[in-house]
Amino acid sequence: MIKAIRGTRDLLPPDTALWNFVEGVVRDVMRTYNFQEIRTPIFEATELFARGVGEETDIVAKEMYTWEDRSRAASEKGQSLTLRPENTAGVVRAYIEHKLWDRGLNKLYYIGPQFRRERPQKGRYRQFYQIGAEVIGPASSGSESPARDAEVLEMLATLLDRLGITEWNLELNSVGSSQERVKFNEALRKALEPVKDKMCADCQRRATTNPLRVLDCKVPEDQPIIEALPRITDYLEEDSRKHFEAVKEILTKVGVPFTLNSRLVRGLDYYTRTAFEFTHGALGAQNAILGGGRYDGLSEALGGPAAPGIGFAIGEDRLVMSLQEKSSADSVLRKPDVYIAAMAGMNGEAARLARELRRHDLVVELGDDGFRLKKSFEAATKAGAKYILIVGENEVNSGSFALKNLATGEQISVPRTDLPQKIRS
Ligand code: HAM
DSSP states (O other): OOOOOTTOOOOOTTHHHHHHHHHHHHHHHHHHTTOEEOOOOSEEEHHHHHHHTOTTSHHHHHSOOEEEEOOSSTTSOOEEEEEOSOSHHHHHHHHHHTTGGGGSSEEEEEEEEEEOOOOOBTTBOSEEEEEEEEEEOOGGGTTTOHHHHHHHHHHHHHHHHHTTOOOEEEEEEEOOOHHHHHHHHHHHHHHHTTTGGGSOHHHHHHHHHOGGGGGGOOOGGGHHHHHTSOOGGGGOOHHHHHHHHHHHHHHHHHTOOOEEOTTOOOSOTTOEEEEEEEEEGGGTTSOEEEEEEEOTTHHHHTTOOOOOEEEEEEEHHHHHHHHHTTOOGGGTSOOOSEEEEEOTTOHHHHHHHHHHHHHTTOOEEEOOTTSOHHHHHHHHHHHTOSEEEEEOHHHHHHTEEEEEETTTOOEEEEEGGGHHHHHHO
16 A cells, blocks of 8 residues: 655645635734735745855755756756755745845734644654745845834734644743854854763764754753853853844833743854744643744845844644644534435435535535435434435425424424524524
8 A cells, every 4th residue: 555655644624624714714814914915835945044044954964855957958957956854944045035125124924834844743744744934035124123023023923822722831042143144153153062962963973963952952961061051141242232122122011921041043044133033832742833033144145245034933733733632623614505316306406505605605515306205314414414404305395495404303384485594593
């Protein structure tokens, strides 16, 4: 038997109703914050991620699905392509390619699959879905303002509240400008030199390749060492410090609670200044429901003009999972309003009636005239229909139909023209 690839999965009904509910609320919220949708390809030139996300990151170094695309003609070169592991690099590429700076400040969102070759476990998949947004534009459009950071964070708090997710915690940090980070990295490297041999294998490697990532280590034995390392907060210069203060001030003013976490560094190299994660207690080990931050130098790193930006991506799989803890998909699923049971030879008439009722926006499940009445009742009950409507020759001729409420057992005779209104009530 052929099965779905490890780390990928099918989303089946009724769960898909929950996914659609989430995406519906997201689109509503995005509209009120004046964000518009962007869709970029799911595969891109490998170089985009190498330059955008960073060669030294786990994502690029270990987790990408990359292949060599054969050339079709001798004149054409083969090209290294990669299934997108995230969508920020793609959005910034599109920003540059389509000169979106002409539009001033761009407020964009996306919903779609991403691919990372991670070890699959609960809440971690190789194909997973992100709901993300990016605010990007020339500095003159206000893209660098702390007001944008705070607006994005407040929008996220609103979105989670609207979805009924209450137990979230916003962890906030400033990772500084790229120059500040260079100095901080040096300080970290220096501080790690005498102690790194006592740390886990990952930390030993990172101490030289990417010292910032040491701060992300979860190994209990390493924690006392990490706690004693220099803090990024002490390496922020006036501009970054003021920017961070302003973000915190607005958040406090609008009533969005946050926790400062000077060890929050994120797994992608493009971040500058504000970095954040929302965690959710009920999710277990993979408890980051979303992450994001500023990436003021990303456009330039990809060969574009200066274009400060900030954004986030929600792990939709995890978001849906945290909703499943409380509600079931059933509560957002619209069950059939009516099941039409066609008597022998009445498939055509039943279809005609179904067409009429669906035009009134009723959810109709259409039976089959090969079913006996008993089987129709069973099918209607299984479908969760509210009413069953019998369509036989007598009914069609008289223009009056037997409509039975499956929950109460009450049956009434209803003229054809009154059916939509009766079924809705
Ligand atoms: P990220 O932190 O790598 O950031 O991913 C964002 C979210 O995607 C995570 O918090 C998590 O919920 C979800 N996620 C990541 N990997 C997996 C996986 N293997 N299975 C299930 N869910 C996963 C980014 O991707 C950045 N592009 C976010 C961003 C946008 N920063 C600025 N703009």
